[in-house]
Each structure stands twice: as structure tokens, then as C-alpha cells.
Amino acid sequence: MSVTSEVPAAFRNAADDPGAARLIREGLADIVSRRRLVRYLVQADMRKRGADTILGNFWWVLDPLLQMLVYVIFVTIVVSRKTPDYPLFIFAAILPWKWFTTSVVDATSAVASQDRLIKQIQFPKLVLPVATTTAGVVGFAFGLIPLAGLMLFYADRISPFLLLVPLIAVVQYVFTLAFSILLAAGNVFFRDLGNVARHVLRLWWFLSPGLYSLAVLDEVHVVQANPILKVIANANPFAILFEAYRKVIYGAPTSPPGLPDWTSLAVLLLVSVGFLALSTVVFKRLEPSFAKVL
Template sequence: MAQTDIRLSTTVTIRPTSGWTALNLRDLWMYRELIFFMVWRDLKVRYKQTLIGVSWAVIQPFMTMVVFSIFFGMLAKIPSDGMPYPIFSYVGLLPWTLFANALNNASRSLVGNQNMVTKIYFPRLVLPLASVVAGVVDFLIAFLVLIGMMIYYNLIGVTHLTLRWEMLTLPLYLLLALVTALGVALWLSALFVKYRDVGYIIPFLSEFWKFLSPIAYSTTLVPEKWQLIYAINPMAGVVNGFRWALLGAPTPPDVRLLASAGVALFLLISGLFYFRRMEKTFADTI
């Protein structure tokens, strides 16, 4: 029975591989349902035995927004491209929170699922991939709050936000954030298997990166001659894109976005190959 399974007829030859190996995405495709189940497990477990459940997905970016608004918006009076500071910073915090959580969870995914790695075969790529995807659900929930804020500011007459065609580009920016997170997480998760130092680097890296990204401030504050170098950070492209698409900020996609996307792709591809190269030793070194 079970003739439905395509793996039945497959013949696998296992031999030592050396150096850089092919990605074997076919294997990953065969295990696509596992990605789904891992995402589902992550979400299910994350909010079990919590009092307010999914509200936590909102609280993290929302409270940061409140703090930012008080200190950077009201006290430091950082310019916010003519938008109310709360909505300006929240639009930046949305993709950032997604990115930071995805990076953190995916980087820890291999070590966090040690028993799976040492006992069962499956494409190891499933673990970081599922962690990144699970973050999207939180993002969508937090996004609903943004819609609420936009309606509120429109109602009290502070803004006149309308549906814009630019909003359709939002998924592309979202993808850019995910690609970046996955790319870096592939490197970090593979390194984490061997060097536990990575566990200490992640929060530091995340904090550092946060201030390098235009979340509390606007990219327009960066001097012209530094703009291209600044755009090497893919998250700058993501946040600028979000503000442009949603709020009409003066940061339309241009060559800087290409630089961001190029860096993100480089991170992803190099990360994939590094991950594959290290994959064969995961079970022995973890």
C-alpha cells in the first residue's frame, strides 16, 4: 500500500560528500509538509499556557512604538517625514520585529531541535525555514493594529491616508526582509551548531542592526554621500519601502533598493551553500 508516496521508488546512494555540494532542493520540496507542521507547532506552542495569547505578537512592536514616540518623537523631536511619529515608527517596527524574531528563532532552530537533528533524517533546511515562516503570522496580526492606527489618524484628521497602488509592492519588501533574515540565519544556525558563542552574538547583532536601520529615524537624515553605503543594509531598503508604500514617504524604490536586494540575495545564496556544506556534520557536532 501507500503507493501514493513518491519516495517509495527512489534509490538513494549515500557516500561521503566533500566541499561544496549541490543544494538538493528537491529533497526539501518532498518535505514541504514538514515545514508546514513545524510552523504550526511553533505557533501552537508559542501561545499555549499564555494568558493573553496572540496579543503578545502586537505588544512587542506596539510598546516599542510608545517608548520611541515619547523619547524620540516628543522629547528628541526627530523628524518623521511629516507623519505623526507613532505611525511613522510603527511602520518601521513592523518589518523590523518580523526580521529580528525570524533571525533569532531561525538561528537557534538547529540547536533548539537537537534531538530531531541527531535522531532523524530530514532536510535540515526545514528548521530555519519554518522558523522564518512562523514569524510572518505574528507580522500579520501586528499589521492589523497598523490598519487600526491609520484609520484613527485619518478620523481625527491628522493624516489623509488612502489606498494607494504602491501598497501592492508591500509583499516584495516583506520578501526582502524574509530573505535577509533567512540568509543571515542560515550562516548563524550552522555556526551555532559548532560554536555556542553564536547564542551570545545574536542579541548583540540584533540590537546593533536595529540602530543601523531607519526605524526610530528617517533615512533622509543620512547625508547624501552616505546613502548608497547605508543601503547596503537590506533592512534600510525594507523599512523605506514600507514607509513609501504605506505612508507615501519620500523614499521611493531606486538604485539603493537594488543594492539592498543584491546584498540580501548574496546573504541567502552564500548562506544556503554554507549551510549545505556544514549540514553533513550537524548530527556529529551538535
């Protein structure tokens, strides 16, 4: 009876050293042939998040709102900056950022936490980080509910440009996936990568224009003295993403929403696809040693 989807004949030679193009092809085939497994893993992830908590999946809605509240209090009272409709201004960044950090933190342990399974069954390990990253998309979709609620308070900023949010999310997904795959593989060999990632992420958030707009940087003395910093700040993927999300959700402090900067989004998408190919090759190269190291 032919029940398995794998190729029945398996010839493994130690001298076999596949090239980058073949590894990418294999990686694609891994995901396509095991899409059902990815789906089950995503469903399991969602179910587990809901279990054991009083509010269940409602946390997906509540969490970004509470985070927004903290920053609104911090910035308006402590720093006393005045930006019109500030809650919506930062919510447009909190939502994608929460998606990114959740995916990255989960993906870091995605392979290492399945050590028992990896030592028992042969399956494409690439499905693990892909599943956690995809589960993050579902969380992001849940986050659109509080966004819709918040928009009701700022009804004059509601616009058809909101429909472009999924398009920007696609760019972010490709970038997040590339990042997650790389970290998932690296964490097998360096278990403190999770700690490193957490601190880097916190720093990254404050260096990205989430609580402030990119234009604010022009007023900062350090940036005025070193124009190179402005170039670096503009090249930050999350500068491009936050500015794009903000443009279609919030607009600008004094103007309504509009079209995002397509050029920088397109460049980011291209770079992310290249990054994804690179991290897939790295992952596939390291994959054979996972069972030994874990």
C-alpha cells in the same frame, strides 16, 4: 509498501564531495519534498506561541504597539524631535524589524535545539530554519492588524500604495531566510552566536533609519565629515527596506505615500538571492557534521 518519500537506495562514500550547484539543488529538493513538514513546524510554532499566555496570539498585535509607544515617548519627549504623524512613521519600521529580529533569534537556535531529533532520525535539517523564518511571516501578517488600526487615526495617509507592502516583504523574506540559514548552521558550532546576534541586532536597529529618516543623516557632523558613511548607510539592506515600507505606508513628513525606490529594491533582491544561495551551500556543507557536534 512504499511509504517514505526518500530514495530507497542510499550510497554514502566518505570520498564523495558534492559541488556548490548540487548542494543548492539538494537544498531546494529538501524543502520542496518536505513542504508538509515545514507547514507542521510553522503551525506548531504558532500554537506554542499562543499557549501558556493569557492573551495568546493577541501578543502579536499588542507587542509592536507597545514597542512603538516606548519609542514615541523616547523620541518626542527626550530627544524632542518633531515629525508629523510620528507614531505611524516609526511603526512602518518597527513592524518589519520585529519580524526580522524574531526570525533571526528563533532561527539561531532552530537546529541546535533539535539535537535529540537530529541524532535519531535522518531528515533534511534545512527545513528547521526555513520553518522558523516562515513562522515569522505569520507574525508579520498579524502585525498588519495594529497597522490597520493605526492607519484609521491617520486616515489622510491611507493610499492604494499600501498594497505594495507584500511586495517589499518578499524582498525582506529572501534576505531574512539567507541570514537565518547561515546563523542556524553557525550556532551548532559556536553556541554564543545567539548572544552575538542579539547585540549586533540592537546596534543594527539604531544604525538603520527606523526612528529617523535617511535624510536626517546629512545633518550629522560625523557623516558630513566622512561621506563614505553615507554610502555605507545607503547600502544597509534595512535602510532600503525601511525607506520602502515608509514610502508606501507613511510617505514623507510633508507628502502623502508614493512608489518606493524600485531600483534599490531590485538590487537588494538580487543580492539577497545570491546571499541565499551562498548560505544554502554553507549549510549543506556543514549539515553532515551536525549529528556529531550536537
